[in-house]
């Protein structure tokens with residue numbers, strides 16, 4: 685028979701003291717960026733529709749794109765797209781066995797994914813502004 689379960693077990697309900705491992709953060713951000721991209725499809729198709737509807741619609745869409753909020757939205761979409769693609773490639777490389785599934789490599793590739801996303805995100809900013 686195993687040991688009886690201790691009734692006075694330590695519990696931690698203070699979420700601010702819990703630190704997620706970097707691989708968990710990478711995974712959560714992959715899901716969030718996937719959802720952001722899914723929502724983005726609707727926004728992008730809507731703007732495409734406006735711009736293709738008529739010559740004045742094209743000018744209207746161009747004016748919308750000049751707005752700071754719109755630029756910020758596009759920057760966020762491009763950043764989510766960059767992250768999701770890079771994290772997706774990391775995932776696929778692991779799934780196909782090209783990257784060893786060890787904690788060390790998982791941490792290292794998560795940091796590489798974040799770093800490359802920062803670079804691509806800055807390039808997206810340069811492209812938009």
Ligand code: HEM
Pocket residue numbers: 714715717718719721722725768769770771772773775776
């Ligand atoms: C418009 C394009 C895309 C959308 C809307 C999208 C959306 C999503 C969503 C919602 C998930 C689920 C995440 C989860 O359950 O944790 C997912 C997973 C995934 N996506 Fe994408 N994705 C897109 C493009 C891509 C691209 C271009 C790649 C590859 C380079 C990719 C690779 C993956 C992989 C490998 C997973 C599985 C992750 C896992 O098993 O945890 N996706 N995607």
